Structure formats: C-alpha cells, structure tokens
Amino acid sequence: MATRIAEPVRGTDTEVAILESARDLLAEGGLAALSMRAIAARVGVSATAIYNYFENKQDLVRRVVSLGFERFVGYLRAAIEGVPPGSTERLQALGQAYIRFALENREYFRVIFASHADCPTDIEELPAGGGYNLFRQTVVDAMESGAIRRSDPDLVVLYLWTHVHGLVTLLLSCEPNARCRHTGEKLSAPELFGRFGDFVINGLKDRG
Amino acid sequence: MATRIAEPVRGTDTEVAILESARDLLAEGGLAALSMRAIAARVGVSATAIYNYFENKQDLVRRVVSLGFERFVGYLRAAIEGVPPGSTERLQALGQAYIRFALENREYFRVIFASHADCPTDIEELPAGGGYNLFRQTVVDAMESGAIRRSDPDLVVLYLWTHVHGLVTLLLSCEPNARCRHTGEKLSAPELFGRFGDFVINGLKDRG
DNA sequence: TTGGATATGTTAACGGCGTAAAGTTTACAC
C-alpha cells in the first residue's frame, strides 16, 4: 500500500481561500457585494471553480454564515467570563455581547437572521451549538440564586432573546449610525439596552 | 377653447398599475421576484417604460414600501377600536396587530425593515405618519390611568416596540411556519406574545 | 392650421449576475 504523503490537497487551500474572501466581501459590502465572480477574482481563480467546492451560491453563503455563528457564540462566551453566575449582571453581559456582535459584524448579523425561507430552521437551532444552552444556563442560575422569579426557563430565554434581538434589528434598520433619537437625545444600542434593563429585569422579579 | 374631455391621462393609470403589480409580485415571491421586467410584463408594457414614472428600482421599491406602511398603520388603528383607552388591553391589542401585520404581510414587513443603509432614517420615522403617535398616546393613556407606572413615554414605546419587533423578526427568521418549539410544544407568535405579556406588563407596573 | 415641445412608449444594447457544459491541465495509481 502507498504511504499517504500527508500533504493536504491543494484544493483544500482554495476552499478556505474562497470562504475567507466571501467572508471579507460580505463584511465589507454586504450581501450585494457577495458575487461568485467577485469572490473568484479575490482568490485568483475563475468563478466556476467555486462550484468544485460548493454546490451553489446558497450553499456557500450557508457555510459563511455558519462561520459567523461560531464567531457569535465566541462573543457570548467571552462576555460572561469573570461575571459571577446567578447574577443579573451575567444576563446583562450576554445581552451586551449580543448587541456588540451585531454592531461589530453587521452584515454577518443581517445575513444570519435573514434566512429568507431558504433554510427553514427551528428557532432554537439558530444560536445553537452552545449559544442557546449558554443563555439557558445563565437564566437557570439566576432563578436558583433568586435574582429572578422561577418560571419556565425556555420561555424566559426566548423572552430575553426577543428583547435584545428586537432592539438590535430595529437599530440596524436605521443605518448608518444605529442610534435612536427620542425625547431629543441620541441613544446608542448599548445605552438603550441599559435603560430597558430596568423594565426587563423588573418584569422577571417577584412582585412585592 | 377646447372643452376638457375629462379623460385622465393614460400615464397615471400606468403608474398605478406598476405599483400594484410590484406590490403583488413582492407579496407573492418576495424581493427576489420583484424585477423590473416581471413588473413590466404584468402591466403589459416594456421594462424601460417604468423609468418614465420611477427614477430607478430603488425609487419604485421605496414607493411600494410606503404603501405597505399605510397598510401597516391601518392594522394598528383598527386594533384599538373598541378597546378602552388607558387599559393594558389596548397595549396588547397594538402588539397583536403588529404581529398580525407581519405574519399576514411577510414580504412587506421584511422589506420595510430591511432598509439596508439605502435609505437612512431616524428610527421613529419608520412607523411615523400616525403609527408612532398612536403607539405613544396609548402608552401615555396607560400611564395616566395608572395601568403602568409613570416614566418616559418615548422610552416605554421603544421598549414595547423592541419587544414585539424582536418576537416577530425572530419568528420570521424561522420560516416556513413562524413557530417556535420550546419545552416540547409549538407556539405561534400570538401565543408567545400572550405569554410574554406577563413579563412585559409586570416590568412596567409599580413595584409592591 | 401648423409646428414644435412634451409625454409616453418602443427596441437594442451594455455590463453584471448565477450557473451549466465542455474542454484542459495536473497528479497519481497501476
């Protein structure tokens, strides 16, 4: 038998280069800038060469989005490091990280949550691969420590997620500054999140 | 002088026909189905004829979206009819109408809130033309009646809006059924909204 | 009445898009 010379197939490099170019193009100019020809030009290859590695454009985008998601979960993980479990601060840290990711990776975020019926998913699979469970565990800890009142953790996760997601998508709809003017002042997403935190956490606490 | 034969200029009919065809195509197949050539084919006219009435595609889309917005405000107005002012029920009715519009006019909703930097807007101009003020007045009434605690009405409007918008966009990201499975059951947007209402309203009430 | 502007359309064409088909080069197993 032939000893496998462990040199990786040259094509694999190309695949990585395609994904990286696609990721960069997406970040720089949004979905509109993400064309097969543009990607190919960056990689230094013909547009049709891409079809050796990806079934079609949608498949490629799916892969790029998947990479973006890992990045997203990285934000969440980093956010709660050093913040004591069971505290509402930890919940807020997660929310802030969600916002930070969206603002620092706008095009990624947009594409991730613009899965226009192309790729039907169950809602909790979106931030899965650790994201959802991270969120959920933080909620459970907060309930057990008494920081928030006991109820269905999944419902609470979805509630908090809804809140932060809504804030981000609304502000992202109002490019270019992603800020909101109300009562005369301009507020950024993190500032608004801070102000809303009062309502949100209050709603989760025991009455009286 | 020639007596004015009151026949309206044929061109105006064409403009209306273009807008209606565009609206229908958008509703049927989303932004992807909305091409100048497809619109023209429906109207029975050449694609370039459209440029007599609209500067370019973006301009046309803006007009279509504007029509959609009027429709949206119509949903909101209808929702609070017959519901007593000052009640939290009125707030919930607005939220339910928001959700209903999004689910019954998905493509409209998507396009309205996907103003990808093309048309920078201040956030409160989005549901303006009556929408925002409607929302705000409902909040003010609820504060004055004591249904919710007194605080900055604009902040509360944004808070509630954030909540319902987040719920809808999250569920719309999970086509085709726009439902969420959690703890084993499938919940629709209105059902989830109902469950979240507890948290939301509780957060806005006075403590104790 | 006529003639020129204006409004309302047309067809042809440009460059860009995703992608299919066919052909070419390269690497390697037997």
Next chain:
DNA sequence: GTGTAAACTTTACGCCGTTAACATATCCAA
C-alpha cells in the same frame, strides 16, 4: 505508459438593472 480522477478554464445561456436612440401621440402657441 496509460487510465482516472481532481482542479480548473473558457464559453455560453438566460436572467438582471439601466442607458441611449428612436417612434408616436398629445397639446399649446403662433
């Protein structure tokens, strides 16, 4: 050396938004 499979190119098709040039109808002023 030959066959085979992978990696890649060229060419081409039918879409797309948009421009330019041209046709026709309508209206008003002289």
